[in-house]
Amino acid sequence: xxxxxxxxxxxxxxxxxxxxxxxxxxxxxxxxxxxxxxxxxxxxxxxxxxxxxxxxxxxxxxxxxxxxxxxxxxxxxxxxxxxxxxxxxxxxxxxxxxxxxxxxxxxxxxxxxxxxxxxxxxxxxxxxxxxxxxxxxxxxxxxxxxxxxxxxxxxxxxxxxxxxxxxxxxxxxxxxxxx
Numbered sequence: 001x002x003x004x005x006x007x008x009x010x011x012x013x014x015x016x017x018x019x020x021x022x023x024x025x026x027x028x029x030x031x032x033x034x035x036x037x038x039x040x041x042x043x044x045x046x047x048x049x050x051x052x053x054x055x056x057x058x059x060x061x062x063x064x065x066x067x068x069x070x071x072x073x074x075x076x077x078x079x080x081x082x083x084x085x086x087x088x089x090x091x092x093x094x095x096x097x098x099x100x101x102x103x104x105x106x107x108x109x110x111x112x113x114x115x116x117x118x119x120x121x122x123x124x125x126x127x128x129x130x131x132x133x134x135x136x137x138x139x140x141x142x143x144x145x146x147x148x149x150x151x152x153x154x155x156x157x158x159x160x161x162x163x164x165x166x167x168x169x170x171x172x173x174x175x176x177x178x179x
Contacts, residue, residue, distance in 0.1 A: 009045050033059040033069060041069045078149035081140060083114050089144055097136045104132070111139045 005016040038057030043049055052073050060068035081089040093107035097119070108119050116139035120130045
């Protein structure tokens with residue numbers, strides 16, 4: 001769905017900016033950021049109030065003030081479960097079914113659409129209720145295959161010379177290259 005606005009978060013409150021709003025890249029700088037500083041910023045501003053497992057964090061500065069943080073997760077979380085049609089069954093969807101969190105029914109229907117028997121949440125004429133954890137493990141293993149996520153490309157505004165000189169030079173990513 002395309003919306004005419006873009007959501008932003010500050011001090012755990014949302015605001016909306018028009019899509020296509022022009023940013024002047026000369027007003028911004030990107031630099032590496034220590035994890036502790038990134039964590040403090042993200043926890044104080046992001047709606048979830050949590051910080052992901054991070055491998056690297058980068059700061060977005062506007063006129064010397066920290067205005068944003070980009071966090072790149074640890075490779076340990078980069079295994080995807082691919083369904084037979086090529087779509088991804090997210091780790092969050094799997095967790096919802098196991099814990100029967102809000103949205104579990106929708107998530108379980110994805111597996112049923114790919115061949116799983118419906119999850120029985122109470123005993124019926126055909127047998128006892130299914131244990132959600134065991135049911136999920138059984139059908140995830142039967143219907144999906146693990147695939148390592150290839151990683152996300154990182155793009156940033158060009159750095160000013162004073163910032164660039166403090167950072168290590170890294171090669172530009174090439175399509176299909178492994179990190």
